[in-house]
Amino acid sequence: MGRDCDKFSRNQRIVGITKVLTETPNKVVNLNTFTEMFNAAKSTVSEDVVIVRETLEKLSVGKVETVSGAAGGIKFTVDISEEEKEKFEKKLCEIASEEDRVMVGDFLYVTDLIFNPNIIVPAAKILSSIFKDLDVDYVVTIETKGIPLAYEVAKNLGVQLVTVRNRNKVTEGASVYVNYISGTNKRIQTMSLSRKAMKKNSKCVFIDDFMRGGGTAKGIKELLSEFDSELLACGVLVDNNSEGQEKLMDNYISIIEFNGINQEGRAMVNPSDKRTL
């Protein structure tokens, strides 16, 4: 990246540092990366970093922390302001309660939303800002619809995404299988994960699009225990309370709540109460 270019001005170095840091959240970046990139002294780069840190915090878009030690440097952690968060939750509720989103069987159609980067990026920021101090080794999801949100959270936390399958895959090698009861169709299903997918003794968060009764999350917890690994918490986009049932899982956060269908045939959706662990 530009090592053979001329000298860079402070303004230019600041642009580059902002780009690199915000693009690799939760990863420690050594200051040498920047001294080499800009052919500048460490003291100069340190001053640049102070400006970047102060501005990102002033704008409430993230923090820049100093990590000391031999492998030290600086790292960016994702944040979202309360104002942005509320604005996004309100907008998401409006979209989710649009006409034509209620399908046969009173299912809420959100497939477009969970594959829309404009929705997934802010939703992942909300979840990541809550999970960022948990010292997570993996973000776990189950195919298919939770993948974009889980991927974005994994990126924000600087860790690998692990995707549990619900069919046997010939290309995955020796795998562990667990049965679970899914909320959507209330029948026993099987989830599987390759032995190669995860190191033992790992700490995980589970991310999904919907949570109804928490049966899937409970299955994930059991599956992870087969890897001597722990499920610390869950995060979902939509908390489905339309049947008012008890959750099998209490350590979770959600962004919006779906409370059933009103008399005009629209979904009743509001920002979730489950905002902290």
Next chain:
Amino acid sequence: MGRDCDKFSRNQRIVGITKVLTETPNKVVNLNTFTEMFNAAKSTVSEDVVIVRETLEKLSVGKVETVSGAAGGIKFTVDISEEEKEKFEKKLCEIASEEDRVMVGDFLYVTDLIFNPNIIVPAAKILSSIFKDLDVDYVVTIETKGIPLAYEVAKNLGVQLVTVRNRNKVTEGASVYVNYISGTNKRIQTMSLSRKAMKKNSKCVFIDDFMRGGGTAKGIKELLSEFDSELLACGVLVDNNSEGQEKLMDNYISIIEFNGINQEGRAMVNPSDKRTL
């Protein structure tokens, strides 16, 4: 975002502009967004933007274009330098040819890679920088393993991701079904897409993790024609040439090539020849 804060310095405005622009690729951002955010004059913000543009181009990490007209403003488009691209491709080939990646049946295990943000982010930059001038309406993928790469490309191109399913889903409403022959197990499979998933007369690119014979891409093309929509091109992470067969699809690009297993039982992998459309 910080509208009620004090004044911002040039350095601080530049940090904020870089963050906003690089986070929303291919989206037109009106200059008023920044004049409001920083409580600054349009002429001041215009000068800031020049600095951000020049630096991002100097570092070969993206371009900032001016869009004129009533809905005008500036937009950031993703780029990657030749140096970064080559470094990434080389590293990816090394990883893919590690021991223990060859599974029973001579399948190459890449599940960890296609769910790893450190791999997916640069891979998506390579594909996006080639597709960015195609004026794409949707990025299309098929569940499951292509989703993170396709999502990241969709984000870079500023469009919605559409994920084709290979099972019937009760929550998707009226859907279109197409049969296709998948390369992995050479049997007839069914792919489906909800009528709600895509507007008619759309232009699409198809993104997947692997391409063997191109049977899946051909199925996608047929499926899209049911939506009066067009498949402009395909992009894959791994071009599987291990069986040396003809592709059913020629308008595609790939990042690395898998050419079978060598005598030591390792995958033979090299940067792809299919680098341009």
